[in-house]
Amino acid sequence: MQSFSSNGVSIAFMDSPSEQGRGEPILLIHGFASNHAVNWVDTGWVSTLNKAGYRVIALDNRGHGQSEKLYDPADYASQLMAADAVRLLDYLDIEDAHIMGYSMGARITAYFALQYPHRARTALLGGLGNHLINGVGLPLSIAEAMEVPSVDVLIDPMQRMFRSFAERTKSDLRALAACIRGSRQTMTPDEVAQIKTPVLISVGTKDDVAGSPHELADLFPNAEALDIPGRDHNLAVGDRVHKQGVLDFLAQFG
Secondary structure, X not given: OEEEEEOOXXXXXXXXXXXXXXXXXXXXXXXXXXXXXXHHHOOOHHHHHHHOOEEEEEEOOOOOOOOOOOOOHHHHOHHHHHHHHHHHHHHOOOOXXXXXXXXXXXXXXXXXXXXXXXXXXXXXXXXXXXXXXXXXXXXXXXXXXXXXXXXXXXXXXXXXXXXXXXXXXXXXXXXXXXXXXHOXXXXXXXXXXXXXXXXXXXXXXXXXXXXXXXXXHOOOOOEEXXXXXXXXXXXXXXXXXHHHHHHHHHHOOO
């Protein structure tokens, strides 16, 4: 892992060239309580994209993985995390790249495309549908789940799932609580309509977190939706239908 300073915040990242050389760059942005390895390496995304000829860059979002931990919710606005991503491209002297995020990472990707339209060749939103505009991500009860003494006191299944996941990824629970409270931005339909970047929206058909990919796709000027059959929010990430759909989409812009 390497690291750089994003306006004073230490951000860890990996940079993996394609098997044919440096390759066309794609920047991967992981979801809440995850990190670059769990979201993208362990699921086979990095190797899949490398084999397809892409240079894969993946960061640990602030508060996650090996990046700096912050405890003020104001430090986790989606716009700030999108700024971390564009500064990473600056640090690597990359003019533009494909930007791909999952769940919270997809929300960050959408803000990246809105704020830095000339830096995103494409925007790939996984695990996030129309809750980009009418939902603020995970419920605040997830922050509370990070603050209880033990997962054993939790009754709600979603709280238990995310607390257990955070413990498995050895996350800083206090930083994650701040992240949930601070990264609850939504876009207006007018803001979505401003994003002219080609967009792919990929959501599992059993995902009860993301919202409709088709309803969101209808709001973009240039977007398409991909259904990932039979997969929920967690299992859709590394699904082969998801991977093939992304490769087919990216191939249009090579």
